[in-house]
Amino acid sequence: MSNAQIEIQIIASLVAIACAIPGTFLVLRKMAMISDAISHSILPGIVIGFFITHDLNSPLLILLAALTGIITVVLVEYIQKTGLVKEDTAIGLVFPILFSIGVIMIAKNANDVHLDIDAVLLGELAFAPFDRLMIAGSDVGPKSMWIIGSILVITITLLIAFFKELKVSTFDAGLASALGFSPVIMHYGLMSVASVTTVGAFDAVGAILVVALMIAPAAAAYLITTDLKKMLLYAICFGVFSAISGYWMAHWLDASIAGSITTMLGLLFLSVYLFAPSKGIIAVMYREKQQRIEVSLLTFLLHLQNHDEIEERHVNHLNEHINWQKVRSKTVLDLALKNNMISIDNKVVSLTEKGKTFTLKAIDYIITNEDSQIEDMKDDFFLFRG
Amino acid sequence: MDLQEYFSLVFTDYTLRTITLGTAILGAVCGMLGSFAVLRKQSLLGDAISHAALPGIAIAFLITGAKESNTLLIGALVSGLIGTFWIRGIITKTHLKSDTALGLILSLFFGFGMLLLTFIQKQPNANQAGLDKYLFGQAATLVESDVWFMAIVAGLCLFVLLLFWKEFKLLLFDADYTKTLGFNTKFIDILITSFIVLAIVLGLQTVGVVLMSAMLLAPAAAARQWTNSLSVMVILASVFGAFAGVFGTTISASQNNLSTGPVIVIVAGVFVLISFVFSPSRGLLFRQIRLIKNRRDLELHKTLAFMYHIAETHDDISHPHTVKILNNFQGYTRSTLKKLVDRNYVTLDGQMWSLTENGFNTASNLYNQQSDNNE
Numbered sequence: 001m002s003n004a005q006i007e008i009q010i011i012a013s014l015v016a017i018a019c020a021i022p023g024t025f026l027v028l029r030k031m032a033m034i035s036d037a038i039s040h041s042i043l044p045g046i047v048i049g050f051f052i053t054h055d056l057n058s059p060l061l062i063l064l065a066a067l068t069g070i071i072t073v074v075l076v077e078y079i080q081k082t083g084l085v086k087e088d089t090a091i092g093l094v095f096p097i098l099f100s101i102g103v104i105m106i107a108k109n110a111n112d113v114h115l116d117i118d119a120v121l122l123g124e125l126a127f128a129p130f131d132r133l134m135i136a137g138s139d140v141g142p143k144s145m146w147i148i149g150s151i152l153v154i155t156i157t158l159l160i161a162f163f164k165e166l167k168v169s170t171f172d173a174g175l176a177s178a179l180g181f182s183p184v185i186m187h188y189g190l191m192s193v194a195s196v197t198t199v200g201a202f203d204a205v206g207a208i209l210v211v212a213l214m215i216a217p218a219a220a221a222y223l224i225t226t227d228l229k230k231m232l233l234y235a236i237c238f239g240v241f242s243a244i245s246g247y248w249m250a251h252w253l254d255a256s257i258a259g260s261i262t263t264m265l266g267l268l269f270l271s272v273y274l275f276a277p278s279k280g281i282i283a284v285m286y287r288e289k290q291q292r293i294e295v296s297l298l299t300f301l302l303h304l305q306n307h308d309e310i311e312e313r314h315v316n317h318l319n320e321h322i323n324w325q326k327v328r329s330k331t332v333l334d335l336a337l338k339n340n341m342i343s344i345d346n347k348v349v350s351l352t353e354k355g356k357t358f359t360l361k362a363i364d365y366i367i368t369n370e371d372s373q374i375e376d377m378k379d380d381f382f383l384f385r386g
Numbered sequence: 387m388d389l390q391e392y393f394s395l396v397f398t399d400y401t402l403r404t405i406t407l408g409t410a411i412l413g414a415v416c417g418m419l420g421s422f423a424v425l426r427k428q429s430l431l432g433d434a435i436s437h438a439a440l441p442g443i444a445i446a447f448l449i450t451g452a453k454e455s456n457t458l459l460i461g462a463l464v465s466g467l468i469g470t471f472w473i474r475g476i477i478t479k480t481h482l483k484s485d486t487a488l489g490l491i492l493s494l495f496f497g498f499g500m501l502l503l504t505f506i507q508k509q510p511n512a513n514q515a516g517l518d519k520y521l522f523g524q525a526a527t528l529v530e531s532d533v534w535f536m537a538i539v540a541g542l543c544l545f546v547l548l549l550f551w552k553e554f555k556l557l558l559f560d561a562d563y564t565k566t567l568g569f570n571t572k573f574i575d576i577l578i579t580s581f582i583v584l585a586i587v588l589g590l591q592t593v594g595v596v597l598m599s600a601m602l603l604a605p606a607a608a609a610r611q612w613t614n615s616l617s618v619m620v621i622l623a624s625v626f627g628a629f630a631g632v633f634g635t636t637i638s639a640s641q642n643n644l645s646t647g648p649v650i651v652i653v654a655g656v657f658v659l660i661s662f663v664f665s666p667s668r669g670l671l672f673r674q675i676r677l678i679k680n681r682r683d684l685e686l687h688k689t690l691a692f693m694y695h696i697a698e699t700h701d702d703i704s705h706p707h708t709v710k711i712l713n714n715f716q717g718y719t720r721s722t723l724k725k726l727v728d729r730n731y732v733t734l735d736g737q738m739w740s741l742t743e744n745g746f747n748t749a750s751n752l753y754n755q756q757s758d759n760n761e
Contacts, residue, residue, distance in 0.1 A: 027482075027486050030483045030485050030486070031485065032483075032485040032486045032488070032489035032490075033430050033433075033485045033488055033489050035489065036433070036489050036492060036493070040596065079662075082662070082670060084607075084610075084611060084662055084668055084670075085424070085607050085610065086424075086427055086429070088427060088428075088429040088430045088485075089424055089429040089603055089607050091429070091430060092429040092430050092432065092433060092599050092600065092602075092603045093600065093603055093604060093607060093655065093658060096596070096597045096599055096600030096651050096655075097600060097651060097652060097655040099596060099597065099648075100597060100600075100647075100648035100649070100651040100652050100655075101648075101652065103522070103645065103647075103648040104644060104645075104648050104649065104652070107643045107644055107645060107648075108643055108644070208437075208493055208496050208497060208500070209493070209497060211489060211492070211493040212490075212493035212494055212496075212497050214489075215486060215489040215490050215493060216490055216493065216494060218486075219482055219486050219490055222481075222482060222486075223480060223482070250501075253501070253505055254505075254508050255501050255502075255504040255505040255508065256500050256501055256503075256504035258497065258500065259497050259498065259499075259500035259501030259502075259503075259504055260501050261497070262493060262494055262496070262497020262498060262500070262501070263494075263497060263498045263501050265494060265497070266494035266495075266497065266498055269490065269494065273476070273480070279480055279481060280480075281475070281479050281480070284479050284480070285479075
């Protein structure tokens with residue numbers, strides 16, 4: 001591994017961590033799309049900053065661009081407050097217009113500016129190590145590494161200092177203001193951090209990857225845990241993992257690093273989405289299927305309870321009577337048998353003692369509709385575990 | 387090229403005519419379908435889908451190896467639809483909210499698309515140049531067949547819209563009721579979403595991935611301010627969209643170095659701004675005027691009530707009082723007094739005022755009933 005390769009991976013990982021922290025809160029606050037809006041609307045700020053400083057890495061440019069990001073948030077909130085359109089429409093209106101202004105500003109001054117929209121939107125991580133920061137004549141590393149590093153340090157400091165406040169205002173804004181810290185300040189603080197991070201990172205990895213790095217690791221982490229600290233930790237791990245694996249994928253394919261990091265993020269999210277222990281698609285579908293059978297079993301037992309006549313309880317009759325398919329009635333019958341709820345005698349089904357108490361409890365539950373009782377029932381009769 | 391020259395050229399110059407027609411049709415279709423997106427609170431879906439279409443374009447190119455715009459658009463359509471249904475899957479099956487789902491699909495698909503595009507660029511055949519025009523759009527590349535294609539799609543949209551008008555409208559405003567009436571809501575839902583995706587894909591070549599969402603939203607958001615009726619809104623939105631397309635093309639053609647897409651978006655944005663401010667019933671300007679007027683009326687009534695309470699203490703209601711008493715009362719100004727005189731509630735005689743019969747009666751009934759003449 002050459003020096004430049006290591007530096008690229010360090011920058012990518014730093015960006016991933018710096019994005020994952022505000023991203024987690026954005027996802028929890030249902031404001032993920034704001035990050036997309038900010039990432040587009042910083043363009044005019046960058047262009048104006050570039051006219052003034054002629055340096056994509058200057059602090060003034062970052063400040064100006066971050067300011068445009070905050071203006072976006074304020075504008076969206078203002079439009080939303082007028083009640084003329086909904087919030088999502090407000091977001092969808094503001095950022096394309098600001099972005100268009102940026103594009104036109106670049107186009108009108110194309111001759112004197114070395115600024116490309118592609119570069120802003122997509123970034124080029126591969127070139128990051130070539131722009132070195134010189135202090136007193138000695139080379140201390142790539143500029144973007146220092147920029148994103150200092151943003152990360154600020155973010156982490158703020159996170160540790162205001163963790164409690166952030167947590168409360170994220171989950172219960174009412175309580176937060178009752179306790180005396182303003183949710184508004186928290187909101188704008190978070191927005192500012194998100195803005196600054198977006199701006200600091202766009203040069204290295206591009207605006208779109210910033211959005212991906214903010215949302216995808218946090219969303220994946222949210223599917224695995226419901227603990228805020230763990231969620232932050234998982235999000236950071238996911239981000240760093242995809243940053244490094246994405247780099248090697250780009251190396252192998254000889255394609256855009258930002259693109260392959262995003263693709264790795266996508267694959268990561270897809271696998272979490274499918275296989276997450278309790279919130280993943282497969283787990284959810286399995287649970288839904290189980291619940292369907294559970295309900296079927298209850299219906300079946302209630303049916304038996306209500307009918308003493310032999311012909312109503314004949315195995316074949318059940319197919320027609322409750323309108324079940326053959327397979328389904330067989331599953332339900334097997335399940336009931338396995339749990340000793342019924343006995344089948346000469347193809348006639350009857351409830352056992354255990355089945356009777358269970359049915360009575362079920363009726364009780366249906367009448368009172370208290371969740372605790374169904375939990376009891378599950379314990380008493382290990383329904384689907386046996 | 388100045389404007390006059392432009393207008394003479396529109397009818398003679400092939401390229402300009404094609405582009406103007408193309409953007410006008412595109413604007414109309416987007417306005418039409420955008421109305422539904424805005425009202426269904428799916429505004430940002432457009433943004434997500436347009437980004438999600440990018441890998442489809444790249445894959446279609448990788449498979450066919452040709453830059454035939456129609457095959458690329460089919461690729462875009464397929465990947466846009468996959469994105470849409472994945473978004474839906476995330477929202478319904480997990481506890482992630484719609485904004486997270488949109489942002490995820492948007493950035494992940496776009497990143498994947500970028501990976502494919504850079505991968506294609508490194509390929510040894512020379513045919514790949516120009517795929518990145520789908521990023522920001524290039525109206526200048528529109529040819530007559532593209533415009534015909536757009537017109538056919540627009541006609542199809544219009545036909546389906548008219549055919550399923552009742553169902554769309556019902557689903558829009560009361561999904562549960564639609565279901566109880568026995569309509570297949572899933573089918574209608576998929577139908578309208580597919581057409582929104584189609585409109586977005588259609589616009590990719592002209593305004594590009596990034597700005598497409600504004601194309602969809604802005605005309606509809608502007609039209610929404612002028613009316614409360616769905617049919618009027620859809621028609622208005624198409625008109626706004628078409629005009630944004632035409633004006634945008636005109637402006638960008640009359641200047642150097644201006645790409646069409648961003649100009650169209652800004653023109654549409656100006657429409658929205660005008661609608662927000664000047665719409666008679668919802669606009670900010672008239673709302674402010676109404677607010678001031680109501681406040682003035684209230685102050686007038688307050689002054690009248692104050693006078694009434696003074697006059698009450700005398701047997702003769704028209705007993706004159708000095709104006710000075712009123713100075714302590716904060717609702718009082720010279721102009722309110724003058725207005726009261728105009729309305730014949732009060733007579734003024736030098737520095738003295740007295741309540742008239744009419745004024746006394748109005749004041750005594752002020753809080754009991756709505757005043758008849760609602761000025």
